[in-house]
Amino acid sequence: MNAPIEQQDPKYQIELCELQADPVFQSRNEVGPEFFKLLDRDRFPNLRSLGLKITSMFGSSYMGESAFSTMKFVKNKQRAKLTDESLSHLLRLCTEDVNVDIHALVSVFIIK
Numbered sequence: 001m002n003a004p005i006e007q008q009d010p011k012y013q014i015e016l017c018e019l020q021a022d023p024v025f026q027s028r029n030e031v032g033p034e035f036f037k038l039l040d041r042d043r044f045p046n047l048r049s050l051g052l053k054i055t056s057m058f059g060s061s062y063m064g065e066s067a068f069s070t071m072k073f074v075k076n077k078q079r080a081k082l083t084d085e086s087l088s089h090l091l092r093l094c095t096e097d098v099n100v101d102i103h104a105l106v107s108v109f110i111i112k
Contacts, residue, residue: 015047063095070094 005016019025019039030038036051074090075082082090 011046012050015044019044019047067091067095 005013005020008016025038028035028038033052033055036048036055039048039051041048071087071091074094075087
């Protein structure tokens with residue numbers, strides 16, 4: 001989508017002109033959050049901030065949809081008798097990035 005620079009908020013106009021004229025960014029193919037992360041904080045503070053805010057708006061929707069899909073997978077016909085508490089624990093295990101040190105846990109139970 002192309003939008004004329006002169007129709008944008010004045011605080012973005014200079015940064016948009018600089019960005020458009022920068023040969024480094026003309027050769028880049030990144031889009032979305034990856035593109036805005038490339039922008040220098042000092043040179044493009046307003047565009048970087050705006051871009052990251054806009055792209056982060058969809059994170060919570062994605063997490064909700066992902067959790068719902070996981071719940072449908074966990075609570076299938078074969079597991080129809082899961083309690084709410086068990087389902088809650090399973091969803092937490094499936095949706096969080098938890099690193100478990102199995103060796104440390106097992107070593108507690110090994111009798112020497």
